[in-house]
Amino acid sequence: MRPDERFRPGFWTWLFGVILAAASVVTVLRYWKGLGFVTNLSDRFPWGLWVGFDVLCGVALAAGAFSITTAVYVFNLKRFQPIVRPTILTAFLGYILVAVGLMYDLGQPWDIWHPMVMWNPRSAMFEVSWCVMLYLTVLALEFSGIVFEKLGWKRAIVIQHAAVVPLVIAGAIISTLHQSSLGTFYLITPGKLHALWYTPLLPLLFFLSAFAGGIAMIIVESRLTSRALGRGLEMPLLMSLGKALVVALGVYGGVRLADMLRRGVLGEIVSGSREAAFFLLEMAIGVVIPMLLLSLRAVRRNSGRLYHAAVLAVVGVVVNRLNVSITGLEGAQGGHYVPSVAEGIITLMLVGIGMAVFAVAVRFLPILPLVEQPELATAPAPAGSLTALPARS
């Protein structure tokens, strides 16, 4: 691993610089003048883009880590080993950025530790805050192996490897809990959230859509990384993920429609309302079109088409979370919420930081599989081994 290229800022780097500069101005104003000065949040819409996108989507799209680590370490599907590290990195960054986003959104972010000592087990928010804290710890420990490897700390590597399976199991349970609990948030709003989204199954639907979104995100991130670094792609793996994504979207879409049928709200879809339009948008780009595309072998085999289908699924999860947190509440709350420019700048900054740190990390840490030597990257682990990590340069 060597930073062999001289630093040459291109268009994206410049754009990132501009966003960072603007975001620092917003940051100062946010803490100096208060939330009302920089956001379009109000008593009617106490939650906006920062919760709807930064938190809800950030967590949902980081779901790839728990599903892939579980597949590899628990289900022993070793062929997915090469993408374990990049997905852990994605999730780790995702959750760190959720935490950073909360520093902007919480009214008193310096008290963020309060849920650790002031308990309210009846609160979905209490559960989510604990799960996010615990899962950040799990991700940090999972990620630490990569750093130990880079530093060559042999004893630390051995200890970390011994803990991997318990960590993965803990991560899977914690993720299941808080992915679904983000949906539980809205169970308390039956009189507010539109019938197209309000259902007692919200927790399950949030979990299922996050599961699909996490897989889609791995495909997206693999392609972006390979383009940025000019490296090959693990196409057979990504094709399998494409197939898995069809199944995951199918289960999610199926449960969603069956639930709507059972609740007798299918008629709402053709009511011609604003909500119906957003619902159709969400289901079309997030479920129906990607499922149709990915069920074609020709799409799954072509890295560009596979990528675009996965992007649709990712956007679909984003639209769903924004629909639940914003669109679906507008009718009952009276009026519309559109994020302010400043809110947009902070969100862009978080996305930008995530991408920048990812780009730096994959250059300096042993994260990406060696596709140039596929036999090395997919070599089966020794029987019974907990480590099962392919050798890296």
Next chain:
Amino acid sequence: MALLAHPKARALLFDVTRCIGCHACSQACKESHGFPGNGEETELDATTYTVVLDKGDDRHLRRMCMHCVDPSCASACPVGAFTKTELGPVVYDASKCIGCRYCMVACPFNVPRYEWSNPVPVVRKCDGCIDRQREGKIPACAEACPVEATVAGTREELLAAAKRRIAENPDAYYPEIYGEHEVGGTNVFILSPVPFEQLGMKIGLGTEPLPNLTWEALSKIPGIVGVGCVGLSAIYWITHRRQQVAAAERDGKE
């Protein structure tokens, strides 16, 4: 898990047929909390805990915290900043609050307000004049009302009084007491001459306390943790055992 109505808890009864829209209650509220403004605001805000709304036809409606029997805000708050007091009012402890604003999302009556322009913001809502009530006084709004449109008493007394008013004068009232059953009951009751929705009040909230809806999901957590630990460990054991057996057989043949 649900909280039950306490018959002796303090409550308020607001009667639309009696209210003359004089704003004495909202002014008294401002005064007793030391808030700016003349009491004629039309929206709740961080320094307006109650408003008197002109609904036409000489009808006036008060809006304030309903002091739910099993409050959504109290169940939603991750740090337990809201408490349903034995005395009746739902009170808020700003020193605990982290500012997540889930209480505002959760409240079925859209009551909690936020200090959006304060860099160290807290949630604001009617505190049921808890300090006055602890001293044995009644809430400032009820004390100020010149026509007994807002009266204070125990939940039990006021429910009986409301039922009596409807029974004695059935033509003057819509025959329901808002707050008797809504979201499991509230400690503020409203009597109206017309169906509540005609005054723009929220109806169809159901009689179940809303915290039950989230608890339904949250109470499954221990089960998920248990099944998850056992299930995933078992799967791990099976998948890796199979690999070991396969390896052992391979070794045996060689």
